[in-house]
Amino acid sequence: MKQSLFFKAFLCASICLILGIASGFSTTESIQNWYIFIKKPSWNPPNWIFGPVWTTLYICMGIALGIVWHNKHLLQKKAIIFFIFQFVLNLCWSAIFFNFHQLGLAFVEIIIMLFMIATTIYYFYQIKKVAGFLLIPYLLWVSFATILNGTIWQLNS
Numbered sequence: 001m002k003q004s005l006f007f008k009a010f011l012c013a014s015i016c017l018i019l020g021i022a023s024g025f026s027t028t029e030s031i032q033n034w035y036i037f038i039k040k041p042s043w044n045p046p047n048w049i050f051g052p053v054w055t056t057l058y059i060c061m062g063i064a065l066g067i068v069w070h071n072k073h074l075l076q077k078k079a080i081i082f083f084i085f086q087f088v089l090n091l092c093w094s095a096i097f098f099n100f101h102q103l104g105l106a107f108v109e110i111i112i113m114l115f116m117i118a119t120t121i122y123y124f125y126q127i128k129k130v131a132g133f134l135l136i137p138y139l140l141w142v143s144f145a146t147i148l149n150g151t152i153w154q155l156n157s
Helices: 005-026 028-033 047-070 076-099 103-127 129-134 136-155
Strands: none
Touching: 005 028, 005 047, 005 076, 028 076, 047 076, 047 103, 047 129, 047 136, 076 103, 103 129, 103 136, 129 136
C-alpha cells in the first residue's frame, strides 16, 4: 500500500514533537533550579516562549521530513541521514546545556548542529523546495540560540 504524503508528514511531525517534548521535560528540573540562577543577557527570552517556539519548529521539521520521505530522489537517503544526525544533536544539546551544565561543550555542539541543519536544508531543498524552506525558521532559531549559548557561557565563565 502506498502511503500518502499526509500520513508521512503527520507521522514524522508526531515523532519529532514527541521526542522534542520528552527532551524538554527532561530539562524541567534544571531550568527551575539552575537556569534561573545563572547570569543571562538582558535580551534572553522569557522561559514561556520556548515551548510554543519549539512546538512549532518540531512540527515544521517533521512535515519537512515527511515531504522528503514521500518524494523519491537520489539524495533522499543522504538527506534523511543528515536530518537524523542534526535531530540527535538537537536532543543532546538540551541535556549537555541544562542537565550537565556544560556551557562550553554545549556551545561547540550547537555550532556543529547549526552546520548539520544548514546541510540538511541544502539536501531537503534539492529534493523538494518546500521541505528546505520549512527548516529555515529552525535554522534562524538555532542561530539565535547559538549566540545566546555563547553569551551565557561567557557570562558564567
